[in-house]
Amino acid sequence: MLLIACPHCGNRPETEFRCGGQAHIVRPVDPAALDDQSWSEHLFVRSNPRGVHAERWCHSHGCGRWFNALRDTVSDRFLETYPAGAQPTRSSEITSPEVPATVTQSTVTQARA
């Protein structure tokens, strides 16, 4: 059972949490503008790396807050956890394949701007 450092509550056992899969996939501002291929990628394609993975967790049986984590999927060791909306300090260590190009945080920020 993993030990997960909720950014708001500290270390708690995994059974208090729900994993939400790959992090930093931002919902397109205008889904209708996406073609079927891009939309299906947004819905279904995940990086699934063998290595450091940015993923979402929710402290569902604790504070109820969503946050993100970098975890090595080979050793299951956490590199860091950080609040939703923040960027990881060790993002350079994330194992490609790739954050989806169509829906990165920066693209969306630009789109919103």
Added chain:
Amino acid sequence: MAQPFRTSRGGRIDRARPIRFSFNGRTVEGYHGDTVASALLANGIHLVGRSFKYHRPRGILSHGPDEPSALLSVDRGPGRVDPNNRASVVEARDGLKTLSQNHWPSLEVDVGEVNDLLSPVFVAGFYYKTFMWPRKFWDKVYEPVIRAAAGLGKAPVAADPDRYANRHAHCDVLVVGAGPAGLAAALAAARTGKRVILADEGPEPGGSLLHDLTSQVDGRPAAVWLAETLTDLDARENVILLPRTTAFGYYNHNHVALAERVTDHLPAGGGQAPRERLWQVRAGEVVLAGGAHERPLVFSDNDRPGVMLAESVRVFANRYGVLPGRRIVFATTGASAYRAALDAKAAGAEVTLVDLRLEADCGAEPAELRAAGIEVLTGHTVLGAKGRKRVTGLVVAPIGPEGRIGASRLLSCDCVGMSGGWTPAVHLFSQSRGKLVYEPGLDAFVPGTSAQAERSAGAAKGTYDLAACLAEGDAAGAEAAGSQERRALAATPTATGFQPARVMPTNADPTKVRAFVDFQNDVTAKDIKLAVREGFHSIEHVKRYTTTGMATDQGKTSNMNALGIVAGQLDKTLPGVGTTTFRPPYTPVTFGTLVGPARHALFDPIRTTPIHGWAEAHGALFENVALWRRAWYFPKPGEDLHAAVARECKAVREGVGIFDASTLGKIEIVGPDAAEFMNRMYINPWAKLEPGRCRYGLMLKEDGYILDDGVVARVSPECFHVTTTTGGAARVLAHMEDYLQTEWHDLDVFLTSTTEQWAVIALQGPKARAVIEPLVDGIDLSPQAFPHMAMRSGTICGVPTRLFRVSFTGELGFEINVPSDQALAVWEAIMEAGRPHGITPYGTETMHVLRAEKGYIIVGQETDGTVTPDDVGLAGMIAKAKKDFVGKRSLARPDVVAKGRKQLIGLVTDDPKVVLDEGAQIVADPGQPIPMRMLGHVTSSYWSANCNRSIALALVADGRDLMGRTLHVTTPDGFTTATVAEPVFLDPKGERINA
């Protein structure tokens, strides 16, 4: 004479406390402190079991948890019988009944022994090569025979009267193993004041110190130092000492699982105490000091009863005061057996020692033995053992130059102590995903790079010298506790070192030699060589093909020998062949320990509503819905489900019914952006919904399929009262929170689950208004002031309420939300007020029928995670003006808009009495060949007392185009016919609801 092999004195047994138990019906006497194995040996009993495949007579190999052969069924009383107990770890106590296993008709005379004669056929993997013809014989003949032959003991059949407990613990330092290294580690850590847990699998902490009669530690006899150390640890409040506790699993992030055996050793079964307890420890640091396992020697007939591990002979003699034989031959390839031989001699045995090593490769130990009057034959191999049910001799021979084997000599004996060296117990280290490295000097895999916050010490790390173990333990404990302090302890030097042998050299025809590697699974060196010959070169392949290392001991005594033989065959190094990854558990753990109390009501929480007790008192039967227990129907005396539901259904349509809807999920959505949030979450429009009005809302997952539904009331411009399905409440809140927190930072909204705060009493039927009118204050209930789909706040019976005028039945209806703690009083008051109107309580079954009569869907019944709003005819609810909502984009995918999707329709059976099976499949032509083209399936189907016929809802491909068509629906026996109709069976215009 009782206990003829008991020494006259010594040992840690309590000779003042004799005990008696039975073995195969025979009474065995022993002393408190004995294991079953030591007591059996004290009585000269060596033959204790039959092997898995060949039914060879087997004895006791070991004194500890690595025992592969001496497996007994133990009966501790009614319901307390279980198989495959290692005699070497079961503590003997009064009243135990033990039985040997895997033989017929008896242990002494076993028909299965014929397999031993057939052993030339029954080699590794023989079953892959035959039993294929005729084909049908596998299921009917071969497999049943194989299955009956396999499996050692018999599974328990009675329910287990014992209970099991579960405990979570945190500590700074967890020390596994209370031998010299573990004790030193625990002491060093404890001195810093850190919280320490010290767990040891034995009944008594001490490890090798418990049978070390000659070493000195810190200037005192080892036993004295042990006693002082335990007293010291015991006195410290920061130390938890857990005997009889096996650390069996090392999981992620220093989560270590321990199994504590609490009561099996107690005569009365321990009274109220649990039998076993699972400790789940989250440790800051872990020190692994689990010791090492001795390797058997691989020679012909090395499995004869009386042939055991050399160190085990020493343990039986020193710790238990039992001499396993009067004439003992020690056969070894290393130094440690010399100490065992000296101790056996000191305990009164006649002793000879045979060492494969040349004299020149030994240390001072041969001379020491000779000085004590023991014959030592160095440079000798073991050709084989004599005897069948008990060893009678060992055939040995000198090895000359170039390995030529000289004249053999028979050494008569009644016990053999063998030692092929030592294997560190790296199981937990490997489980922690630390990297093992092969250490050629030790011929062993030892802990390399750690993956977690742990360190190993002592024999578990390949350190066998006592002083070195103590020093390593001390350092490990101190380091784990973050201390710089070190305390060196002087100790008597230990003779160590061995020469790996793999298989003892022999001049016999190798195809005839039956030298066992895995005793329990009857795997011989020959089997392993066969596997290699057939191309199984990875050690994992060899294991799986021969089953070596797969028995209940998981290869503790056999893995290194097997690996060595494979490496030898392939002319590779051991690491070149690979080592197997160790998996939990270290030793077998009962399911009971792992389950703990999680049975029946504690398997999953049971949720009940405030009305639950009332429903029970009024004869309701209940059904499980998610975690809830919901009233299913309220039978009157003599009524079955059908009769009760028919009565309840009619009562609602003709008078008034009352229903406990408290399990509905409720979420309060509050904030300036509440309406915008609702717009994004639901397919419906919300901006123009006026406060005090309700709307039926439908919510999709991002993939476009229906997630949940429910009535939503706008309480105020910035507050919505949302309801969800019973099973969907948590899922919907999580779904909303996910979007709110991670996608829509721009929205100022708060979500609060109010499921437990509001109890909901549904009052449905033409007389509903008349019933509550006298009870309600502050709300004008007239149809004009309070129309269908309105919500008002006021009081009922003086209790504050959010009163919804909504209906899931198609009747005039109210859903009365009241604070849960006052709900029962309100319910009872309504029952009282309703009595003149014939108020009838109804359950979920009637609710289902009534809504089906109106064609209202139930998410999860009409929908199954692949259904869109249009599929169930609700596309009209989609707010056309909304640019986006969750799931909208997916509704435009090509296969979601294509023809041929299944659509919700009604089905009217041609025979009104036929009630279709829910789940029945629908076809156009029942005469078509198989596989048939299925159009859809029945989602809901009931007898409708109000329609006086059966009704059904179904999802059918392009069903809305098939109105009036006759289709064929499967029944248990064949097909029946039904006509496609609108999915509304009663009051299609919806007049009753607006009454």
Added chain:
Amino acid sequence: MRRFSLTSLLSESLKGHQGWGRQWRDPQPKAEYDVVIVGGGGHGLATAYYLATVHGITNVAVLEKGWIGGGNTGRNTTIIRSNYLYDESAALYEHALKLWEGLSQELNYNVMFSQRGVLMLAHNIHDVQSFKRHVYANRLNGIDNEWLSKEECKAFCPPIEISDKLRYPVLGGALQRRAGTARHDAVAWGYARGADARGVDIIQNCEVKGIRRDASGAAIGVETTRGFIKAGRIGVVAAGHTSTVMAMADVRMPLESYPLQALVSEPVKPVFPCVVMSNAVHAYISQSDKGELVIGAGTDQYTSYSQQGGLHITTHTLDAICELFPQFTRMRMLRSWGGIVDVTPDRSPIIGKTPVRNLFVNCGWGTGGFKATPGSGHVFAYTLATGTPHAINAPFTLERFRTGRLIDEAAAAAVAH
């Protein structure tokens, strides 16, 4: 190939079994193959076998980074059944089941396919409805599956507790009598031996590190730890590692890899006659021919390549086992382990073409791939041989995630209301 038979076994037993040769060779990789299969599990080996036997394509290599059958093939709970709901899945798994029924004879290798029946228990009204839907659909698809009352369940599998004391009492069950188990390792070995005998090169300890593509973007070979190997067509059958391998060709997959755990008890005499599955309480159990109770747990919630999961997953599974079979609390867990299962969004496999020419994929079997092994290999061999999908795997495209034609068996069985 030396034929296995009682005669050959007996004659060898007189000669100390010295005459058995290797069951498959240990060849050096050639420079070029018509087809290279990445992944030496059951599916990959079966693919190679059928390429050789059905399509006559024998210039084939199976590349395995470790030892064959060492992934999910050797780690699953060996349950075989075909009573799936949707036509597409039913056709696929029934195709496999029919092949299982003659597999030992076909391979001349006893894979111990045991048709002892798989009983799926219903614990709530929703289960009952869902199982009946399966039973009816299976009947019309020609697949055996029958509904049993709880008393009939008890008669078929006497260890089951059917009292109302259970937190979720047994309400009945769906039984497929032709379903059962097989000896997982033997499946890999049998296919390997059969393929090898027909000329297929099975190359172990050979990890694929890259997929080479030409200027047009087509795949032309693989870079491996044993050098570059040219390939006419490449079939990736790498289970949990598929995302990683496909990324070498810049193909991103709708896959996530999760730990899946299983365990066995100590061996005991026959006590459990069939396979019992219970989705509602998450438990799968059968007894191996060796006598061990073989128990499957659920996946952990996070992706991982560690082949290790949390203890709470195991204990939760055993909670369910002991709830259904209370007499087993005194049984002991002997060994537990984890596999890496690749899961698609609709939990159905992907078998077919990829956006890269000459690169094909067979993946996404999630927690249930073992049962499909022969069928999966058979249709994938067809796809690799012809360049087009077999009718049976035609619906299982990568494309379906774009169009929305998902095959969501799990959703169809979803618990709700």
